Amino acid sequence: MRFLRAGIPIIITAALVWTLDRPHGTLPALGRLLDPVNGWAANAEPVGKDFTQTSHLNGLLQPVTIWMEDRLVPHVRAQNDHDLYFTQGFIHAYFRLWQMDMETRAAGGNISEVAGEKALKFDRMQRRKGMVFGAEHSVEAMEKEPRTKLVLDAYTDGVNAFIHSLKDRDLPLEYKLMGFKPTEWTNLRSALLMKYMADDLTGYTEDFPHTYLRDRLPKDEFDKLFPEKIPGYKPVIPEGTKFEPRSLPILSVPGIPDSLFAHFGEQPAIAYNDQDDMNGDKKEIEREGIGSNNWAISGKHTQSGAPILCNDPHLGLNLPSLWFEMQLQAPGVNTYGVSLPGDPGIVIGFNDSISWGFTNNYRDVKDFYMIDGIDDQCYNFNGTKHFYRKRMEHIKVKGKPDFIDTLYFTLHGPVIYDERFPDPAHTGKKIAVTWMAHRATNELLALYEMNRAQNYDQFVNGIMNFQCPAQNMLYADRAGNIALWGQGQFINKWKDQGKYVMEGKDSLTLWGQNIPMRENPHVLNPPQGYIASANQAVTDSxxxxxxxxxxxxxxSWEINQALGDSLMKATSGYPGFSDVPNEVWMQKVQNSTYSYLAEHAAPVMQQIMDRLNNRDKDATGKLWDYNLDADSKNATAFQITWSILYANIWKDDFKNVPENLWPTPEVTMQLLLSDTAAKWYDDISTPQKETLSDIVKLSYKQTMDSIEKIKANGLEWYQVKNTTLAHLTKLPAFSYDHLKVGGWGNTINAVKSDHGPSWRMIVEMDKDSIRGLGVYPGGQSGNPGSPYYNTFVDHWVTGNYYNLLFLPNQEKQDASKIKYTWTFN
Structure with a gap:
């Protein structure tokens, strides 16, 4: 008995050790996580940590020096391209390895392996839309080109050099929380990250909703409510610009085009499941947009006489941040800006001669086809039997057997939906997707050449390699030029081709010839003195x-109003153009919370309420300054009222149709301003005939009810919209919510709950010097236990910027500007 009593604690201890040393389901091995030496505590980073070091890195050809300022922005000085990108890969992994790992897993449909069965649907969609298929093609293209092969191989080796140096205690905290370890980096993973960005920027199309609504509405109503271009739009390329003559023929519309389009009819009704939208793979796009802005101003209109380029691409607000700020120097290149952890090069920034920035072009490069399937082996195309090419996808699922999904490839591309993975319209049909990102594109070559370009011609030659995602590429240089290209690879289509889901059995619906990239819309030094893009229509007719x-x-309307009025009239109205430095003016415009929608819609709504309440319609005057400021309660009242009014106008006419498929807020605003007796104001679900006055009154009442419910938590606009920087794990402890920032999708500073300006940059390209300002929401380190994890958040929230330290391309640097020095040999 004595031996039994002695043995029980030993058995219990052994069982406890065994249990804590192993993961269970999606839970990590808690014993390893709580280990005070190798567990989570090892990731705590002291505030005064000295990053200065000298180390040997196997794989470098020559010594590399890295200067880091107090913000931990690295300035890499290498003696050749191989070492430059090897070091960039090492640095990216050093600060952002887990982020790189998870984002490329997400791109390739490999999240279930570490997150479990809850991610299986997402992984299946990623495989089915052709993410890996497209990335494999691009890797082939990049590895055939000598320069991009060198860059990609060196970058991959640099990432792996860091991975191989890690011990268990050094693993980023998230690996310990999730209970897995990093695997080797590959060139394919870098290609997958590029496709991930292409998916984020070109993944949304309106093919499914337009197909459904086209059959549901009379043609004149469909055309009015869903115009290809909003009346009064201000195109990216200024009106009157002379375009290159077309080299391809104008394609005639096929004789019976209606037979070439799929038809969903009234039934089955559109339905949303989980996070599906009409594309089945992305969250609903909020109708007022997530936003991106860029503009350039000619030196003829600046105080210094130097052109200014501004860019603030609006993307998902996450931690770690999407971007990593750095400078890259080697013979033939000296470039500064933001890079994507997981890919080599600088994406948005400047060098010692030129600057550039991007906004999303939103021109359609993704089409869907209903496949006339015969059986599981073949389908009908042009009256002939064609065999599918099949691909077995093995998806690893944590704690479960592998899931095997069979992908079917057609002449149009992969079958994204079928009976095993239904489309959002629940047609029960096989639907394939054709997407420019499936092609063997080499955007890395474009970045490589842009980073080194010394003039406009070299910049243009570089961007000819940028095919997908389509982007509005803005340019300014020290010679005084400004320019913009609506860049990407586009197809010569007949009118309406690809606007709706098409029948895949007819060759008339196939993509035709590529439009030569030199014929993409572009402008150099326009007479108006500035160029601006904000995701609006690219060209005039x-x-x-x-x-x-x-x-x-x-x-777009607000930016063009701000720039055009100030530059052409040289007034002091937005704000004092002639009274303050150009950089300060640009900061104010980038951070503007002025709502064009509120300026035009709020007075109409208020006049109706004044009339209903027998108030003098002229007594109200301007309601407020129409700024959606963080502390504004008026902003909250307007946005809630507008949201409710918008729903009250359309919900009865678009019953069972998700709200993000209704007419846009721009169309709705124009309807309010131009037609107070439109049929859409009548609620067809009631016997009486409602007017605009009726639904405005109802909307105000519902707004008051809503405000009553939420006022306990604060009615300030920032409290209500709750802008959040969420860690990719969604753990609240690693995230920041209720950030005190204003704006919305209808303001230049389009900060929403989870989207906003991911990198604000202002660059003045003077003949004698380059002055840059920038900030992004986050910090250089991806480690939640580091003081550099959230370094820039307060600056970003308050609309402040950092001076960008652009070091000259020379061996010796000004030591007073550098806090840490790494030396690799």
Whole structure:
């Protein structure tokens, strides 16, 4: 008995050790996580940590020096391209390895392996839409080109050099929480990250909703409510620009085009499941847009006489941040800006001669086809039997057997939906997707050449390699030029081709010839003295090729009003153009919370309420300054009222249709301003005939009810919209919510709950010097236990910027500007 009593604690201890040393389901091995030496505590980083070091890195050809300022921005000085990108890969992994790992897992449909069965649907969608398929093609293209092969191989080796140096105690905290370890980096993973960005920027199309709504509405109503271009739009390329003559023929519309489009009819009704939207793979796009802005101003209109380039691409607000700020120097290149952890090069920034920035172009580069399937082996195309090419996808699922999904490939591309993975319209049909990102594109070559370009011609030659995602590429240089290209690879289409889901059995619906990239819309030094893009329609009607897309106009109207009025009239109205430095003016415009929508819609709504309440309609005057400021309660009242009014106008007419498929806020605003007796104001679900006055009154009442319910938590606009920087794990402890920032999708500073300006940059390209300002929401380190994890958040929230330290390309640097020095040999 004595031996039994002695043995029980030993058995219990052994069982406890065994249990804590192993993961269970999606839980990590808690014993390893709580280990005070190798567990989570090892990731705590002291505030005064000295990053200065000298180390040997196997794989470098020559010594590399890295200067880091107090913000932990690295300035890499290498003696050749191989070492430059090897070091960039090492640095990216050093600060952001887990982020790189998870984002490329997400891109390739490998999240279930570490997150479990809850991620299986997402992984299946990623495989089915052709993410890996497209990345494999791009790797082939990049590895055939000598320069990009060198860059990609060196970058991959640098990432792996860091991975191989890690011990268990050094693993980023998230690996310990999730209970897995990093695997080797590959060139394919870098290609997958590029496709992930392409998916984020070109993944949304309106093919499914347009197909459904086209059959549901009379043609004149459909055209009015869903116009290809919003009346009064201000195109990216200024009106009157002379375009290159078209080299391809104008394609005639097929004789019976209606037979070439799929038809969903009234039934089955559109339905949403989980996070599906009409594309089945992305969250609903909020109708007022997520936003991106860029503009350049000619030196003829600046105090210094130097052109200014501004860019603030609006993307998901996450921690770690999407971007990593750095400078890259080697013979033939000296470039500064933001890079994507997981890919080599600088994406948005400047060098010692030029600067550049991007906004999303939103021109449609993704089409869907209903496949006339015969059986599981073949399908009908042009009356002939064609065999599918099959691909077995093995998806690893944590704690479960592998899931095997069979992918079917057609002439149109992969079958994204079928009976085993239904489309959002629940047609029960096989639907394939054709997407420019499936092609063997080499955007890395474009970045490589842009980073080194010394003039406009070299910049243009570089971007000819940028095919997908389509981007509005802005340019300014020290010679005084400004320019913009609506860049990407586009197809010469007949009118309406790809606007709706098409029948895949007819060759008339196939993509035709590529439009030569030199014929993409562009402008150099326009007479108006500035260029601006904000995801609006790209050209006026004189552009010789037909295209469609998902375009947004509110920010474009406001930016063009701000720049055009100030530059052309040289007034002091937005704010004092002539009274303050150009950089300060640009900061104010980038951070503007002025709502074009509120300016135009709020007075109409208020006049109706004044009339209903027998108030003098002229007594109200301007309601407020129409700024959606963080502390504004008026902003909260307006946005809630507008949201409710918008729903009250359309919900009865678009019953069972998700709200993000209704007419846009731009169309709705124009309806309010131009037609107070439109049929859409009548609620067809009631016997009486409602007017605009009726639904405005109802909307105000419902707004008051809503405000009553939420006022306990604060009615300030920032409290209500709750802008959040969420860690990729969604753990609240690693995230920041209720950030005190204003704006919305209808303001230039389009900060929403989880989207906003991911990198604000202002660069003045003077003949004698370059002055840059920038900030992004986050910090250089991806480690939640580091003081550099959230370094820039307060600056970003308050609209402040950092001076960008652009070091000259020379061996010796000004030591007073450098806090840490790494030396690798």
């Amino acid at each position: 004189t552009y010789p090729y037909w295209y469609n897309g998902h375009f947004l106009e509110f920010r």
